[in-house]
Amino acid sequence: MELTADEKEMLEGKQGNAVKKSMEILCALGEIYGAKRLIDVSSVQIAGVSYDNLGDAGLEYLSELAKDGRARVLTTLNPAGMDLEDWRKLGIPEDFAKKQLEVIDAFKKMGVIASCTCTPYFIGNLPRYSESVAWSESSAVCFANSVLGARTNREGGPSAIASALTGKTAEYGMHLDENRQAQVLVKVRAKLRAVPDFGALGYATGKKIGNKVPLFVGVKRASVEQLKSLCASIATYGGTALFHIKGVTPNRTRKPTEEVIITQNDVDDAKVALTDAGYDEPDIISVGCPHCSINEVRRIAELLDGKHVKEGKEFWICIARPIKQIAEQAGYAKTIEASGAKFACDTCMVVAPIKGRFKCLATDSAKSCFYARGKNAFKTKFGTLEECVAAAVTGEWKAKQAKQAKPAQPKKTETAAE
Ligand code: F3S
Numbered sequence: 001m002e003l004t005a006d007e008k009e010m011l012e013g014k015q016g017n018a019v020k021k022s023m024e025i026l027c028a029l030g031e032i033y034g035a036k037r038l039i040d041v042s043s044v045q046i047a048g049v050s051y052d053n054l055g056d057a058g059l060e061y062l063s064e065l066a067k068d069g070r071a072r073v074l075t076t077l078n079p080a081g082m083d084l085e086d087w088r089k090l091g092i093p094e095d096f097a098k099k100q101l102e103v104i105d106a107f108k109k110m111g112v113i114a115s116c117t118c119t120p121y122f123i124g125n126l127p128r129y130s131e132s133v134a135w136s137e138s139s140a141v142c143f144a145n146s147v148l149g150a151r152t153n154r155e156g157g158p159s160a161i162a163s164a165l166t167g168k169t170a171e172y173g174m175h176l177d178e179n180r181q182a183q184v185l186v187k188v189r190a191k192l193r194a195v196p197d198f199g200a201l202g203y204a205t206g207k208k209i210g211n212k213v214p215l216f217v218g219v220k221r222a223s224v225e226q227l228k229s230l231c232a233s234i235a236t237y238g239g240t241a242l243f244h245i246k247g248v249t250p251n252r253t254r255k256p257t258e259e260v261i262i263t264q265n266d267v268d269d270a271k272v273a274l275t276d277a278g279y280d281e282p283d284i285i286s287v288g289c290p291h292c293s294i295n296e297v298r299r300i301a302e303l304l305d306g307k308h309v310k311e312g313k314e315f316w317i318c319i320a321r322p323i324k325q326i327a328e329q330a331g332y333a334k335t336i337e338a339s340g341a342k343f344a345c346d347t348c349m350v351v352a353p354i355k356g357r358f359k360c361l362a363t364d365s366a367k368s369c370f371y372a373r374g375k376n377a378f379k380t381k382f383g384t385l386e387e388c389v390a391a392a393v394t395g396e397w398k399a400k401q402a403k404q405a406k407p408a409q410p411k412k413t414e415t416a417a418e
Contacts, residue, residue: 001030001170002037010166018069018110022162029159030170039132039171043074044164045120046112047136048157050081050351051100058157059099062106065161071111072167076120078137079291079318080104081353084116084346090316096353112164116346117320119228119291121148129250132175134163138241139232139290139367145242147227149250151175154241174241182215182244182253186260189218190267194384198222198230199366200270201262206238207270208260215253216245228290232367274369274382275399282362282381285392286349288318289365294326296385300341301332303389309340310395314358317341318348341392350375362391 003011011027013020026038048054054062081100082092092100104114115123118137127133127150135141136155144150153173155163163169173179186205192198205214214234222230222245234240244253287300300317309315317336319327324343327333333343344352349361350371360379361372364387369380381391383399391397 001027001035003027007038007168016068018065018067018165021065022069022165023168025159025162026166026168026170030172033170033172035170035172037171038168039175040167041073041134041163041169042131043076043125043127043133043135044071044160045076045078045125045133045135045137045140046107046157046160046164047078047118049078049103049107049116050347051096051103052081052351052353054103056099059103059106062103065165066106066109069110069165071164073164074125075112075164076115076117076123076125077107077112078116078118078140079347079351080116081351082347083344084114086345089342090344090347090352091354091357092352110165115320115322117291118348119293119320122291122293123320123322132169134160134169136160138235139228141241142231142235142243143228145174145180146231146244146249146251147224151180152241180242180251180253181213182256183212184209184214184258184260185256186214186216186262187218188216188262190262190264192219192222192226192267195225195229196271196364196366196382196384197267198226199233199364199382200267200274202230202233202235203237203270203274203366204262204266205260206234206236206240208262209238209240211239211241213240214243215256216243219245219248222248225293225296228293229365232290232365236367236370270366271382274366274380276360276379276381279360279379279381280397281395282360282391282397283312284314284316284349284354284358284360284378285362285388286316286318286344286368287364287385287388288316288344289348289350289363289368291348292317292319292323294323294330297323297327297332297336298330299385300389301327301335303386304339304341304393305335307339307393309392313392313395315341315392316344316349318344321345339393362388362397364388
């Protein structure tokens with residue numbers, strides 16, 4: 001890779017140890033992926049913030065970098081393992097809290113904003129079209145590439161920190177036009193109404209095409225909440241960092257020759273797959289994966305107005321702290337907290353250390369189902385926001401269960417090359 005004089009100085013350690021280490025990471029990645037040069041990034045989103053994931057080795061690494069490393073561009077953080085202020089309310093153990101706060105302090109020392117949200121685009125980390133950034137957190141990466149039209153690879157925690165401390169990333173992958181072209185035309189022949197329909201679409205598409213870049217046709221409109229749900233789900237179940245929706249998302253793309261069809265049966269089957277049979281009394285209900293928009297909080301307040309969360313149930317609303325502050329100003333927070341539901345600021349039920357505390361999660365997030373099952377060994381119920389609130393209030397899961405589709409007989413016009 002060709003480096004500028006300034007970049008060579010960074011690599012030689014003339015701008016400090018943290019910068020040197022960061023440049024070594026970026027150059028190694030650049031060599032592996034065949035990048036010709038480094039490019040500037042305008043912002044960074046760092047994932048891997050929970051002490052649950054980092055452990056003492058991670059904390060030590062961050063403390064070392066914090067000795068002389070300082071963020072050179074706007075840098076925000078993904079959720080931590082707890083609400084940084086009200087962690088006791090969420091039942092987080094004291095020794096875990098102490099370590100988690102040390103992690104946050106190390107980031108703050110580096111000039112990183114302790115935003116602790118996976119929806120940085122709701123709180124001011126909002127790159128413009130075609131801008132290069134270095135984000136980690138798969139759903140946010142997919143949102144940046146697909147919905148905002150910015151450009152980012154799916155960074156790991158260390159490479160994102162390296163970009164923060166240098167303002168650079170290696171130019172490969174999603175930063176290059178040729179890798180941003182659609183590879184599969186996905187014809188959607190299903191009715192998509194609510195947020196979980198988009199989560200189910202992401203699941204079904206991810207299972208069919210893996211990490212190829214899809215161009216969806218047949219999705220006429222999508223709200224920001226529906227798009228964030230699709231981003232989280234398709235990145236989780238397929239691994240893609242970018243999709244296009246004709247008439248909805250801003251990137252231009254060539255029309256691919258490979259085609260697949262997503263039918264109503266595919267979407268219904270996805271909902272069935274995300275819901276475990278039995279366990280009709282979920283003990284934790286959690287929404288906000290990715291973190292809630294203010295519009296979702298408004299709807300939750302409407303649904304909870306005058307009601308109470310059933311005794312023995314936990315209802316978590318995972319959210320960025322600034323969005324909660326808007327909810328307080330608007331009066332939504334008062335209504336929600338009066339019901340017994342809890343805001344989980346700065347964290348979520350996936351990165352918080354809650355394994356073993358609950359048996360069954362009810363959620364409107366397809367991504368949550370994946371991690372609840374895999375990381376926390378919970379059973380899952382997947383439904384709409386309304387169904388989740390109803391489960392929190394009544395204590396029972398009474399969502400209309402999508403029926404397992406009969407094996408579809410493909411029509412002649414629907415033969416798809418996969
Ligand atoms: Fe965000 Fe946690 Fe979901 S980090 S995307 S709420 S798993």
